[in-house]
Amino acid sequence: MSNAQAQKSVLWDWLTTVDHKKIGIMYLVAGGFFFALGGLEAILMRIQLMFPNFDFVTAQTFNELLTMHGTTMIFLAAMPLLFGFMNYIVPLQIGARDVAFPFLNSLGFWLFLFGGVLLNLSWFLGGAPDAGWTAYVPLSSEYSGTGIDYYVLGLQISGLGTLIAGINFLVTIINMRAPGMSMMRMPLFTWSSFVASALILFAFPALTVGLLLLMLERLFGATYFAVDVGGNVVIWQHLFWIFGHPEVYILILPAFGIFSEVLSTFSKKRLFGYSAMVFATLIIGFLGFMVWAHHMFTVGIGPVANAIFAVATMAIAVPTGIKIFNWLFTMWGGRIQFTTANLFAIAFIPSFVMGGVTGIMLATSAANYQFHDTYFVVAHFHYVIIGGVVFGLFSGAFYWWPRMFxxxxxxxxxxxxxxxFLFGFHLTFFVQHFIGLMGMPRRVASYLPGQGIDELNFVSTMGAFLMSVAFILLVVNVIVSVKNKSEADPWDGRTLEWAIPTPTPEYNFAQTPLVRELDALWYEKTHGNGKIKAAEPLDDIHMPNGSILPIFMSLGLFLASFGLIYQVHPVTIIGLAITLGAMFIRSIKEDHGYHIHKEDIKKEEGVG
Amino acid sequence: MDPHVTDPSAPLKGKPSKKAERQLAREGKQQIISFVFMIFLTSIAFLTVASDTIPNRFAIPFILIIAAVQVIMQLYYFMHLNERGNGWTNIMLWTGFFVAALTVATLMLLIGVTKY
Known part of the structure; x- marks a missing residue:
């Protein structure tokens, strides 16, 4: 074992890093890039719909834009951005030095990135996927070009990364908690990340199977979905939504966790009803698996099945309602500070409730026949995803930025x-409820004038411009604020991540902390001397070595995908050989990591 | 330092304590009993198929049920899931089983021609 890591170039350091903090930042950068890309696609669509019969993009391009907007935003923006926060913050909140499997953490990130790049390369190589983010068969299996192949393989690769990340978080949260950090003392962001990871573990296999069937059908002539030879198209819809509905909760639960942290910190109060919040999170995760057919009410699965899924869906409103009231009671009587992070958290409550109310309307299966596939649905899920997830991401960004950067x-x-952003968001999507109720179907490239929806569509586009301006302001903010150095605990925080000096040392905690109560740091501030007690004497810290292998494993799959898409099987074999070779090297090469000596730690911590 | 901290597969040194001995004896007895019981279940399954008097429509679900019993016994007595410290393994195992069973059952009911 070497004593200290040799000085390496910055680029090499980032490419080979297995440090959860650097991987978290890379998730944020990559997710931010894809978020901007998905936003650009949305703007192009809104410009096309600004006027009736407008000719800004062709109908084919419009189909590609709507497909890529949905796919990018869900798989390549929202999830990686949440993973960024989870990676950086969860180990700090539970008092750990890293995640349970640092190498796998890096592999998960690179798989996601290569999958995302593969998916987006389709724009330049024969057209992007054009069958909607749901890629329903037979449209996607029999009537679409190579774009869908990129969709299938890109999502398969990045889905593998997501599954790896989810398992990693589960093991980390179960095994790596500091002494005294019982499950019921974990901060709510850690709890919700835990439940979201469990959902990933159980939901993603359904997507993997679905994509595998679609891949076999498209590339190797299988007939799972081909009706004329006894296949069944509804199987795809079931598999997709058995994954797809839990996916919604995979996105929203970590955001709920962020709001719980932010509202409690900026109300200067302990979170109201902590155990009820934990319980509600678990119930939402559990019910999330039993409602997928509410996406399929109009498929014709039968009235009794529809009714069962309708009732199960409405049941989710109960634990969600518990959460909403707990957030309100957290603020009640608190000393509320209206920082940007808290503004997003406060604005989330009414915005998300509106999305919830339209959700109950959509869950009414009889009425759903009227709403299905109209802009009403578009308005509903953007209220939930932007009003919930995106507000959560912005809130978390403003809250944790001093910690991370x-x-x-x-x-x-x-x-x-x-x-x-708030005005832009409501301007864009509030009117879409009415556009939908007036009968405008979603996913259409244009509409005729004189149906009473011209002005509303124009208003909606103006709102989208407002959101873009807001996003540019965020980018400007990130750049101009660099000089605005922050102390270690700028918000008078309550949880362990604020007990660390800034910038965060690579070993996180010089000594593993001893947790005595929920909101560990706040407890020490009010009952102790404001410093977290140590659970161990200062000693050498064992650290994992970095590795370039994750990039090669992901690159191999990336190459193999091209081989599969264009049926050039030597390339497929070379790609798989690279991946398997990298795995082989990883298996036989002994790697014991290295130690940081306690003298160096003392120097860095400024003690002794 | 206890070598098992760094290498769990290191051989045990010295004699086990009285408590550990009793524990091992109890486990051994449990394993033999469950082994005999599982052989008994297997022979019942065999008899069910071999005998002509038992109709298939009873035999098939019956064998499936005793197969499930065997799997559970295998997991809990031979693979030590019944011991302390396996709480999370149990939770994850049964949640996964629950989700998979729900999915398969629903697909069997919902993708057919019959509408419910």
Whole structure:
């Protein structure tokens, strides 16, 4: 074992890193890039729909845009951004030095990135996928071009990364908690990340199977979905939504966790009803598996089946309602600070409730025949995803930015950003409820004038512009705030991640912390001397070595995908050989990691 | 330091304590009993098929049920899932089983021609 890591170039350091903090930041950067890309696709669509019979993009391009917007936003923006926060914050919140499997953590990130790049390369190589993010068969199996092959293989690769990340978080949270950090003392963000990871573990296999069947059908002539030879198209819809519905909760639960942290910190109060919040999170995760057919009410699965799934769906409103009231009671009587992070959290409550109410309307299976595939649905899920997940991401970004990057984002610019985004968001999507109720179907490239929806569509597009301006303000904020250095605990935080010096040392905690109560740091501030007690004497810290192998494993699959898409099987074999070779090297090469000596730690911590 | 901290597969040194001995004896007895019981179940399954008097429509679900019993006994007595410290394994195992069973059952009911 070497004593210290040799000095390497910055680029090499980032490419080979297995540090959960650096991987978290890479998730944020990559997710931010895809978020901007998905946003651009949305803007192009909104420009096309600004006027009736408009000729900004062709219908084919429009189909590609709507497919890629949905796919990118769900798989390549929202999930990686949440993973970024989970990676950076969860180990800090439970008092761990890293995740349970640092190498797998890096592999998960690179698989996601290569999958995402593969998917987006389809724009330049014969057209992007055009069958909607749900890729329903037979449209996707028999009537689409190579774009769908990119969709299938890109999602398969990045889905593998997601599954790896989910398992890693589960093991980390179960095994790596600091002494005294019982399950019922975990911060709510860690709890919700835990439940979301369990959902990933149980939901993603359904997507993997579905994509595998579609791949076999498209590339090797299988007939699972071909009706004329005894296949069944509804199987795809079931498999997709058995994954797809839990996916919604995989996105929203970590966001709920962020709001719980932010609202409690900026209300200067302990979270109201902590155990009820944990229980509600578990119930939502559990019920999330029993409602998928509410996406399929109009398929014709029968009235009794529809009724069962309708009732199960409405039942989810109960634990969600518990959460909403707990957040309100957390603020009740608190000393509320209206920071940007907290503004997003407060705005989330009414916005998300509106999405919830339209959700109950859609869950009414009889009425759903009227709403199905109209802009009403589009309005509903954007209220849930933007009003819930995206607000959560922005709130978390402003809250944890000082922890992650050592500087605070400018609050004035942040508030401008918040108000512009809030107004832009409601302007865009509120009117879409009415556009939908008036009968405009979703996923259409244009519409005829004189149906009473021209003005509403124009308003909606204006709102989208407002959101883009707001997003540009955020980017500007990130750049101009760099000099705005922050202390280690700028928000007077309650949880362990604020007990660490800033910038966060690579070993996180010089000594494993001893947790005495929920909101560990706050307890020490009010009952102790404000410093977390140590659970062990200061000693050498064992660290894992970095590795370049994850990139090669992902690159191999990336190459093999091209071989499969264009049926050039030598390339497939070379690609798989690279992946398996990298796995082989990983298996036989002994790697014991290295130690950071306690003298160096003392120097860095400024003690002794 | 206890070598098992760094290498769990290191051979045990010295004699086991009285408590550990009793524990091992109890486990051994349990394993023999469950082994005999499982052989008994297997022979019942065999008899069910071999005998002509038992109709198939009873035999098939019956064998499936005793197969499930065997799997559970295998997991809990031979693979030590009944011991302390396996709480999370149990939770994850049964949740996964529950989700998979729900999925398969629903697909069997919902993708057919019959509408419910």
């Amino acid at each position: 050592g500087y605070k984002l400018n609050e004035t610019l942040g508030k401008w950003f918040f108000w512009l």
